[in-house]
Each structure stands twice: as C-alpha cells, then as structure tokens.
Amino acid sequence: MLFRSLNIFGAVLALGLVLLMGCSKGDAPRPDDVAAVRAIMEQRAQAIANKDIGAFERLLHDEYNDGRNTKSAIVEDMTEVFNRYQSLHLNYQKAPVELKMNTARVVQRLEYQVNDGERTVHDHEHLMLRKTPDGAWKISGGIKVGLL
Numbered sequence: 001m002l003f004r005s006l007n008i009f010g011a012v013l014a015l016g017l018v019l020l021m022g023c024s025k026g027d028a029p030r031p032d033d034v035a036a037v038r039a040i041m042e043q044r045a046q047a048i049a050n051k052d053i054g055a056f057e058r059l060l061h062d063e064y065n066d067g068r069n070t071k072s073a074i075v076e077d078m079t080e081v082f083n084r085y086q087s088l089h090l091n092y093q094k095a096p097v098e099l100k101m102n103t104a105r106v107v108q109r110l111e112y113q114v115n116d117g118e119r120t121v122h123d124h125e126h127l128m129l130r131k132t133p134d135g136a137w138k139i140s141g142g143i144k145v146g147l148l
Helices: 002-026 031-050 053-058 071-084
Strands: 088-092 097-100 103-114 119-131 137-141
Touching: 031 053, 031 088, 031 097, 031 103, 031 119, 031 137, 053 071
Parallel strands: none
Antiparallel strands: 088 103, 097 103, 103 119, 119 137
C-alpha cells in the first residue's frame, strides 16, 4: 500500500514539474518577436507621417478582420485621411506587447497630430497582430475607421 502511494505521489509530482517547465518557458515573451511587433508600430507611424498608403497596407495581415472593418475598409479610410490632410503624425505610447503563440496584442494610447498641430486627436486602441506563415508580424485587427 505504501509503495503504491509513493508511486502515485511521484507520478503527480513529475506531471506537475513537466507542466511548470512547459508554462514558464513557452509563455515567456520572446525578445525577437517583441522587437518585431514594436517595429511594426514604428513602421505604421512612419507610413502615416509619409502618407504612404502602400507601406501602410503592407503592415496589414491579408486576413485582417475586425468586425465590419476589413483590410480594404481600413485602406480606403486611410487613403481618404491621407488625401484630406496636408500633414499627419501618429504618436503612440510604447505599451507592453502580450504574446501568445503566433498572436500579439498591444493596448496603447495614441495621438494624431493633424496639419502640424492644427488639430490633435487622442484615442486608445486594442491592436491585434498575427504572425504570417513566413514569420512576419502583421496587424490583424484593432485599427479604428473614421477616427480622423
């Protein structure tokens, strides 16, 4: 009876250790992925400052899906915004990047400065990103339409 209890205890202990080892390393943010997501944030700000719709569109995942806001709706909205304003700058809070497998989430405050400070729009966003099969990070949801 004692031998059987020790075997059960050992099996439970071993299972617990395996679970702890798997959770601690697998869920830790990978510095290269965090850096890649942060680079997407900076490239987005640069595309907006340059009013470069091609560069902006390349940052969006092919399967961008955020309710009614599809990739084409986002690109159409930003094209109109780029045409409407002489200058546009996006400043964003460098918020923590939450990673889980091939997805990332960034909840951040942002500020758009329109026409060199003529108008300032403050907002926040819940940006979602996904890794493509080739390993590139792309924005897959969270950009607001009609903000500007």
